[in-house]
Amino acid sequence: MTLTEAEALDAADPLREFRDRFALPEGVIYLDGNSLGALPHSTPARLQAVATGEWGEGLIRSWNAHDWIGAARRVGAKIAPFIGARPHEVVVADSTSANLYKLLVAALKARPERKTILSEPGNFPTDLYMADGAAWSVGDARVRTVPAADIVEAIDDDVAVVLLTHVHYKSGAMLDMGRITAAAQAKGALILWDLSHSVGAVPVDLNGCNADLAVGCGYKYLNGGPGAPAFLYVAERHQGTLRSPLSGWMGHAAPFDFGDDYAPAEDISRFQCGTPSILAMAALEEGNAQFDGVDRAALFAKSRALGDACIALVEAHCPDLTLISPRDATRRGSHVSFRHPDAYAICQALIDRGVIGDFRAPDALRLGFAPLYIGFADLWRAVDILRQVLADGSWDDPKYHARNAVT
Amino acid sequence: MTLTEAEALDAADPLREFRDRFALPEGVIYLDGNSLGALPHSTPARLQAVATGEWGEGLIRSWNAHDWIGAARRVGAKIAPFIGARPHEVVVADSTSANLYKLLVAALKARPERKTILSEPGNFPTDLYMADGAAWSVGDARVRTVPAADIVEAIDDDVAVVLLTHVHYKSGAMLDMGRITAAAQAKGALILWDLSHSVGAVPVDLNGCNADLAVGCGYKYLNGGPGAPAFLYVAERHQGTLRSPLSGWMGHAAPFDFGDDYAPAEDISRFQCGTPSILAMAALEEGNAQFDGVDRAALFAKSRALGDACIALVEAHCPDLTLISPRDATRRGSHVSFRHPDAYAICQALIDRGVIGDFRAPDALRLGFAPLYIGFADLWRAVDILRQVLADGSWDDPKYHARNAVT
Numbered sequence: 001m002t003l004t005e006a007e008a009l010d011a012a013d014p015l016r017e018f019r020d021r022f023a024l025p026e027g028v029i030y031l032d033g034n035s036l037g038a039l040p041h042s043t044p045a046r047l048q049a050v051a052t053g054e055w056g057e058g059l060i061r062s063w064n065a066h067d068w069i070g071a072a073r074r075v076g077a078k079i080a081p082f083i084g085a086r087p088h089e090v091v092v093a094d095s096t097s098a099n100l101y102k103l104l105v106a107a108l109k110a111r112p113e114r115k116t117i118l119s120e121p122g123n124f125p126t127d128l129y130m131a132d133g134a135a136w137s138v139g140d141a142r143v144r145t146v147p148a149a150d151i152v153e154a155i156d157d158d159v160a161v162v163l164l165t166h167v168h169y170k171s172g173a174m175l176d177m178g179r180i181t182a183a184a185q186a187k188g189a190l191i192l193w194d195l196s197h198s199v200g201a202v203p204v205d206l207n208g209c210n211a212d213l214a215v216g217c218g219y220k221y222l223n224g225g226p227g228a229p230a231f232l233y234v235a236e237r238h239q240g241t242l243r244s245p246l247s248g249w250m251g252h253a254a255p256f257d258f259g260d261d262y263a264p265a266e267d268i269s270r271f272q273c274g275t276p277s278i279l280a281m282a283a284l285e286e287g288n289a290q291f292d293g294v295d296r297a298a299l300f301a302k303s304r305a306l307g308d309a310c311i312a313l314v315e316a317h318c319p320d321l322t323l324i325s326p327r328d329a330t331r332r333g334s335h336v337s338f339r340h341p342d343a344y345a346i347c348q349a350l351i352d353r354g355v356i357g358d359f360r361a362p363d364a365l366r367l368g369f370a371p372l373y374i375g376f377a378d379l380w381r382a383v384d385i386l387r388q389v390l391a392d393g394s395w396d397d398p399k400y401h402a403r404n405a406v407t
Numbered sequence: 408m409t410l411t412e413a414e415a416l417d418a419a420d421p422l423r424e425f426r427d428r429f430a431l432p433e434g435v436i437y438l439d440g441n442s443l444g445a446l447p448h449s450t451p452a453r454l455q456a457v458a459t460g461e462w463g464e465g466l467i468r469s470w471n472a473h474d475w476i477g478a479a480r481r482v483g484a485k486i487a488p489f490i491g492a493r494p495h496e497v498v499v500a501d502s503t504s505a506n507l508y509k510l511l512v513a514a515l516k517a518r519p520e521r522k523t524i525l526s527e528p529g530n531f532p533t534d535l536y537m538a539d540g541a542a543w544s545v546g547d548a549r550v551r552t553v554p555a556a557d558i559v560e561a562i563d564d565d566v567a568v569v570l571l572t573h574v575h576y577k578s579g580a581m582l583d584m585g586r587i588t589a590a591a592q593a594k595g596a597l598i599l600w601d602l603s604h605s606v607g608a609v610p611v612d613l614n615g616c617n618a619d620l621a622v623g624c625g626y627k628y629l630n631g632g633p634g635a636p637a638f639l640y641v642a643e644r645h646q647g648t649l650r651s652p653l654s655g656w657m658g659h660a661a662p663f664d665f666g667d668d669y670a671p672a673e674d675i676s677r678f679q680c681g682t683p684s685i686l687a688m689a690a691l692e693e694g695n696a697q698f699d700g701v702d703r704a705a706l707f708a709k710s711r712a713l714g715d716a717c718i719a720l721v722e723a724h725c726p727d728l729t730l731i732s733p734r735d736a737t738r739r740g741s742h743v744s745f746r747h748p749d750a751y752a753i754c755q756a757l758i759d760r761g762v763i764g765d766f767r768a769p770d771a772l773r774l775g776f777a778p779l780y781i782g783f784a785d786l787w788r789a790v791d792i793l794r795q796v797l798a799d800g801s802w803d804d805p806k807y808h809a810r811n812a813v814t
Contacts, residue, residue, distance in 0.1 A: 023463040032467045039463035047454045047686070055633055056430040056446035059763060060439045063813035068633060070812075095681025097655030098505060105544055121667055126656035126681065129669040133654035137512055137544045145667070170665075219682070225462055226475060226685035247540035248504030249533035256814045258577075258768045260528055260552070262536040274502025274533065275626070278633035279454070280684035356466060361665045405477075406470035407663045 001309055003384075006376035009305075014298050019373045021290050022223075029382045031357040033370030034197060034335045037223030037287060046286040050279055062278075071281045072250070072272050076231055078288050079222070082296075083195055083214065084205030085233050091268045092218065092284065093276060096196055096230040097126045098246065099215040100163070102271055103232060104134035105245040107161035107190045107213065108141050110238075114160035114189070121145040124169045127194055131163055137245070148175055152183040159189040161213075166204065167197035167333030170360045172307075172325040174202065174333055178209040185210070190238075196220060199231075200291065201334035201371065203300050206233055213238070221334070221370055223287030229280050232271055239267050248273035290372060299371050304329035306369035306379060310336045313383040318390050324364060335368035342395065344407065346386075349395035355382045359407050408716055410791075413783035416712075421705050426780045428697050429630075436789045438764040440777025441604060441742045444630030444694060453693045457686060469685075478688045479657070479679050483638055485695050486629070489703075490602055490621065491612030492640050498675045499625065499691065500683060503603055503637040504533045505653065506622040507570070509678055510639060511541035512652040514568035514597045514620065515548050517645075521567035521596070528552040531576045534601055538570055544652070555582055559590040566596040568620075573611065574604035574740030577767045579714075579732040581609065581740055585616045592617070597645075603627060606638075607698065608710050608741035608778065613640055620645070628741070628777055630694030636687050639678055646674050655680035697779060706778050711736035713776035713786055717743045720790040725797050731771060742775035749802065751814065753793075756802035762789045766814050 010016060022038040024030055030038060054062040063069050077087035093099065104117060117131045128143065135141040146154040148164065155162060162184040167174045177193060184191040192213040198204050200221030206214055212235050218228030234242060243264060249255045250272035253263045264270035291299075308329050314321055314336075321338035340346055340363060347359040357367045369379065389395045417423060429445040431437055437445060461469040470476050484494035500506065511524060524538045535550065542548040553561040555571065562569060569591040574581045584600060591598040599620040605611050607628030613621055619642050625635030641649060650671060656662045657679035660670045671677035698706075715736050721728055721743075728745035747753055747770060754766040764774045776786065796802045 023459070025464045025466070028466070030466060036462075036467045038466065039458060044455055044458045044463075047458055048451055051446060051451045051454055051632070051690075052430070055443075056451075057432045059432070059435070059437060059445065060443045060765065061758065061763070062633070064811040068813075094501065094505065095655065095683075097657075097681030098501065098653060101653055101655075109543075123667075125659070125662070125665050125667070128667050129654045129656055129659060132669040133652045136516075136650070136654075137652040139546055225458070226469070227682040227688070228684060230681070243543070245540045245544040246505060246508055247536045247543075248502065248508075249536055250504075252532070252536060255532070256768065256812075258532050260530075260532070260535050262539040274504030274637070275634040276502075277635060277684050277687035279690055280687045281634070283458075283686055351468065356468070358467065361663065404471040405663075406475075 001313060001380065003377060003380050006380040009376040013302065013375065014295060015302060015372065018294065019375065022373045024373060027354045029355045029378045031355065031367040031369065031374065031382055033374065034220050034368030035358055036219055036226055037221055037370060038373055040223055040286055040290045043225065043283055043286045046282055047279060050282045068278050071278060072276055073269065075281060075285045075288065078285065079199065079231050082199050082204065083233060084207045086207065086236065088268055089236055090231055090233050091271055092229045092231045092281065093272045094230060096215050096217045097130050099230050099232040100127060100130040101134050102244045102246050103192050103213045103215065104131055104161060104163065105138060106242040107192065108134060108138045110242055111160035111190065114158050115141045116158045117141065117143045117161055117163055118151065118154060118159045119143060119145050119163040120148045120151060124165055124194065127163060127165060151180060155184055155187045155189055157187065159187065161190045161192050163192045165194040165197065167202060169197055170337055170364050170366065172333045172335045172337060174331050177211065181209045181211050197333050201303050211235065218284045222284065223290055224284030225280065225287065228284045228287065229276060234268055234271060244271050246273040250274060302371040303334040303369060306371060306374065306376065307332055307334065307336050309376060310367055310379055310383065313380065314338060317383060317387040320390055321365065334371060335366055337364045337366045339363050340365060345400035346389060346395045348400035349389045350386060353385050353389065355385050361407065408720060408787065410784060410787050413787040417782040417784050420709065420782065421702060422709060422779065425701065426782065429780045431780060434761045436762045436785045438762065438774040438776065438781065438789055440781065441627050441775030442765055443626055443633055444628055444777060445780055447630055447693055447697045450690055450693045453689055454686060457689045475685050478685060479683055480676065482688060482692045482695065485692065486606065486638050489606050489611065490640060491614045493614065493643065495675055496643055497638055497640050498678055499636050499638045499688065500679045501637060503622050503624050504537050506637050506639040507534060507537040508541050509651045509653050510599050510620045510622065511538055511568060511570065512545060513649040514599065515541060515545045517649055518567035518597065521565050522548045523565045524548065524550045524568055524570055525558065525561060525566045526550060526552050526570040527555045527558060531572055531601065534570060534572060558587060562591055562594045562596055564594065566594065568597045568599050570599045572601040572604065574609060576604055577731070577744055577771050577773065579740045579742045579744060581738050584618065588616045588618050604740050610707050618642065625691045629691065630697055631691030632687065632694065635691045635694065636683060641675055641678060651678050653680040657681060709778040710741040710776060713778065713781060713783065714739055714741065714743050716783060717774055717786055717790065720787065721745060724790060724794040727797055728772065741778060742773055744771045744773045746770050747772060752807040753796060753802045755807035756796045757793060760792050760796065762792050768814065
């Protein structure tokens with residue numbers, strides 16, 4: 001692919017006008033929207049309206065007048081179409097980590113005769129850490145990990161819940177949600193999908209797969225801002241029986257009766273915990289609204305095409321990099337990773353030249369394509385800079401080897 | 408007290424200029440800063456800077472460049488002086504509810520031979536609900552409540568942790584932190600204080616009382632905005648041994664090594680969980696900064712004087728209201744509550760006339776005085792309107808009896 005060909009693809013892109021909704025800095029090619037989504041142009045104004053109007057003028061009255069109390073359900077319902085859920089099956093609350101914990105403990109308690117959380121080694125760390133914390137909290141449970149390829153046959157009668165990330169944060173490999181969900185349920189286990197690297201970038205059909213539980217992140221493809229609130233999904237059939245260990249007042253059946261006894265809401269609201277940040281919730285709602293009018297099939301097709309083009313360009317021009325991600329776009333998320341022993345320094349050198357991807361320990365350079373605002377010419381230019389950095393060895397500078405707090 | 412006398416007190420108030428830091432709406436007397444602190448004038452600009460500069464321009468680089476990664480510890484350290492803690496003993500994370508859970512489960516696990524969380528009936532609901540959830544999660548623990556007056560003698564060898572709110576959300580009654588802490592520790596129990604209605608309004612000396620654990624709210628007197636992140640305190644001596652059940656990656660010793668095994672940070676950072684909202688964190692930091700330059704002794708003295716004046720005025724002019732709160736200002740927080748069978752409707756009628764207090768089920772009218780921005784003339788005018796509403800019966804209108812979602 002030449003730059004001219006890349007520009008022709010952008011010109012023919014049915015999503016090309018969506019890019020204008022985002023504040024992308026001059027001189028930057030942003031290939032990290034899978035880690036932190038870009039700022040929508042409309043978000044600062046929304047934050048001003050919430051801060052000065054709803055909070056400053058409305059004060060406490062805005063819990064009713066501006067439906068702050070309904071925000072968790074309202075924003076959840078807007079995320080639902082991206083994941084094949086019904087509006088009343090999704091709620092926004094807390095962090096992905098906390099939501100994982102809620103659902104893991106709920107699952108262990110719902111299957112008391114089973115003691116295992118089954119996951120894969122190399123899953124996103126917080127998934128494994130929260131599983132560890134959930135098992136430790138409950139006291140007589142454990143976490144077992146087996147490679148994703150062996151998961152289905154590893155599900156035995158001791159598995160209460162299978163915890164997997166749909167699109168792997170490092171490799172970009174996408175698991176077969178339908179097959180694994182069915183296998184887990186056939187063995188009497190529940191399935192919990194982490195959709196953090198999926199939602200807004202690849203097709204997800206929780207209802208179609210009959211999935212039990214899911215969580216996901218608001219600050220990646222949903223553009224909700226750094227540390228945006230997360231969401232969780234509980235299939236309608238489980239809402240009345242699964243209990244959240246984080247039984248806070250926002251999940252109570254009647255929070256403003258101020259009674260002493262905990263009685264969970266009958267519906268998805270029971271998975272709320274404390275009072276949510278209304279500023280953060282508004283930014284997430286605004287981020288999610290950037291998808292209004294998008295053709296979702298075109299979005300997902302573009303994501304796959306960008307990944308294919310990235311692999312082709314890097315393999316053609318950067319022979320020192322080894323592909324980690326699946327070559328088959330239908331088995332891949334919207335990011336592609338390559339192995340190099342000095343991936344960290346190469347990533348820093350790229351950032352210094354305006355190409356923002358990221359490093360994932362120990363040796364992965366990860367390039368992500370948020371299909372709403374990244375085009376083929378962006379990608380072409382980014383790989384061209386990567387080619388130069390590798391060819392002239394300019395990445396091998398002490399300043400690029402010095403580690404930051406956040407890598 | 409006459410209006411002229413009230414105005415004289417305001418003129419002599421050493422804190423009078425702090426009021427100008429807040430965006431208080433025209434025509435409103437805001438006596439609910441104990442529920443949701445007012446908007447600081449500087450907060451919208453701070454949010455803009457974080458959104459457009461740090462997020463929009465800096466993108467993922469701001470985790471290092473703008474120290475997003477350090478925000479939880481940095482803001483925690485700024486809250487520490489208000490509660491008699493050392494900077495490394497406080498961290499901002501999650502909600503008050505989630506923080507209660509972390510510390511309750513940590514305490515139960517640290518005292519495995521003890522099975523009781525001891526609290527008081529009528530504690531703020533989420534405290535009791537989270538205690539219920541913590542006991543349920545651990546599996547062989549229970550919550551026991553006895554009236555605060557009987558707490559000390561109720562602490563027996565089965566109590567793992569005593570959970571109390573320092574200033575009661577409804578009555579405003581302040582418990583004796585030193586005495587109860589010592590009593591709990593004498594029986595081998597840990598003490599967990601909820602400071603939500605204390606921090607920024609009344610003196611708190613956790614270190615001076617040798618307190619073990621505490622949590623508190625960011626959106627009341629700290630002015631962090633609706634649903635602001637909360638904080639938690641763990642005495643230095645416990646930081647290496649207590650484990651958080653919400654063992655998310657932000658509390659890991661090396662989160663960016665992306666290892667599979669959970670290893671908690673050695674310090675207070677282990678009580679972080681998932682990625683915090685940076686927008687919400689910035690608003691909290693800005694809210695807290697409004698106290699810069701304040702004479703804390705003068706602040707607390709003003710809080711007590713406002714409460715005393717409120718009781719005197721209401722008892723002089725509103726005989727239908729019965730005081731719920733302690734008359735002794737040294738045993739009271741910065742709000743005062745009165746009982747009336749129609750407190751809900753009276754509260755709504757007041758709001759309609761620009762006096763914002765709040766109702767707490769079943770029959771309390773609560774008036775709060777954020778001493779940074781509420782003055783004696785505000786109070787005088789508010790009670791004068793209350794007097795009129797009661798005297799002319801105008802509160803008894805169907806429109807004031809209709810319940811809102813949030814009361």
